[in-house]
Amino acid sequence: MPAEPPIEVPVRLSEAYSLLAGGPLVPIAGGTDIMVRITGELGPVPERMLDLSRLDELEGISLEDGSLALGARTTYTELRRSTLCREHAPALVEAAATIGAAQIQNRGTLGGNIANASPAGDTLPVLLAMDADIEVGGHRGERRVPAAGFFPGYRQTALAPDELILRIRIPLAAGRVTRFRKVGTRRAQAISKVVMAVSWRAHGPSAGWSDVRVALGSVAATPIRAAAAEAALEGARPSPETADAAAEALADELTPIDDVRSTGDYRRMVAARILHRIVRDAGGW
Ligand SMILES: Cc1cc2nc3c(=O)[nH]c(=O)nc-3n(C[C@H](O)[C@H](O)[C@H](O)COP(=O)(O)OP(=O)(O)OC[C@H]3O[C@@H](n4cnc5c(N)ncnc54)[C@H](O)[C@@H]3O)c2cc1C
Known part of the structure; x- marks a missing residue:
């Protein structure tokens, strides 16, 4: 294992800003991601670090x-x-x-x-x-x-x-509801194969939805919003037809990759089912 890199420990934010202005420093907060990199097995070891724990x-x-x-x-x-x-x-x-x-x-x-x-x-x-x-x-x-x-x-x-x-x-948005779902290999301690959050505003369980957001992780190179699924839900009521249309729109717009955790096909299918279930649960049927 390589030697531990030198670490600066500022006690005020202004001090942290000055240190960062003076040269490349890699921040460390909880260390649960960065400590994995410190072994050097997953890329270059940081040369100098900035401990955020006193800020x-x-x-x-x-x-x-x-x-x-x-x-x-x-x-x-x-x-x-x-x-x-x-x-x-x-x-x-x-x-x-x-x-x-x-x-x-x-x-x-x-x-x-x-x-x-x-x-x-x-x-x-x-x-x-x-x-x-x-x-x-x-x-x-x-x-x-x-x-x-x-x-x-x-x-x-x-x-x-x-x-x-x-x-x-x-x-804080009045009347906003947000739902979260994560699918991994296990129910706990798993990296996501698909992770989704859906948010909308509605005045009552069967009212039309507005400000709909459908956001996903693990299905693209970055976390994304799904514009077609959002359009299928915007202004709609949570009916069986809406759930079908939104799930279909989402499946059509996603092009996830195959990797060690899952196949692209599985991710697309699961994402569509999660969205279908969220709309179904919201409609109470
Ligand atoms: C066993 C294990 C299980 C895990 N499970 C999950 C999981 O289920 N889901 C999940 O999403 N993640 C998971 N993680 C990843 C990790 O725990 C999270 O990403 C965590 O939120 C990282 O926070 P941290 O404070 O430990 O970051 P650190 O390791 O301290 O830093 C991570 C990165 O962020 C930078 N950084 C930190 N704070 C700041 C800041 N304020 N400003 C600028 N840059 C900053 C660092 O320089 C570094 O590049 C897991 C990790 C481990 C080791």
Whole structure:
């Protein structure tokens, strides 16, 4: 195993910004992804690292300006225990509960899941479906990027090398419902074959849906929104015909790859069935 890289430990965000401005540094939050890379078996070992564990500015869960704000260092355990998250983002709590086991949930962070940008990252479809914004910052200033625009390519993000993820903002939308489903090899401790979050607004169980979002992971190079499935659901009521049309539209628009975890055909079929089931459950039939 290679020697441990040197690590900077800033205690204030401004200090972290200055360190990042001075040269390439790889941030480490919970370390559940990055420590796997430190062996050198999965690519180059980081030359220098930046420990985020003392940065209080990246902590906390609160309601601010009509949104649920989650610090980048929020762990899955904190998310699961948060009353605010359970009330305003239950689908994110459900996603957190499927990630790894207790040890990973105690250390792994929401910011780390986003920055790691795996197409199989389980929180990412929820953030897309809930129209979350990712707040990032560096020595040039701070900015917000919509989750839908945060993943430009395979394992790429909108972050500059000298920027950090600061917090995640999920707008509170009246009447919004979000559902989460994950299918893996096992019911627990599995990387997703398909992960999906569907969000809509409706005034009553049989009312027409608006602001529909269908977001998926593990079916493309990045987490994606499924435009055709969304169009099939927008304005519709959750009837059997709507479920059929949306599932068909989704199957037609997805072109997942075959890989070690699954075949593309299986992923397409499962994704369509998950969506069908979500619409069916929403309609109560
Ligand atoms: C056994 C095991 C099981 C797992 N199961 C799942 C699973 O079921 N689903 C799933 O989605 N993931 C899973 N993971 C992956 C991992 O736990 C998550 O992606 C986790 O959220 C990563 O967070 P972290 O804080 O540990 O990130 P770290 O490992 O500290 O960092 C990950 C990446 O993000 C960067 N980074 C971290 N924080 C910031 C920040 N604030 N700003 C900028 N960059 C930052 C780091 O530089 C690094 O590139 C699993 C991992 C393991 C080891």
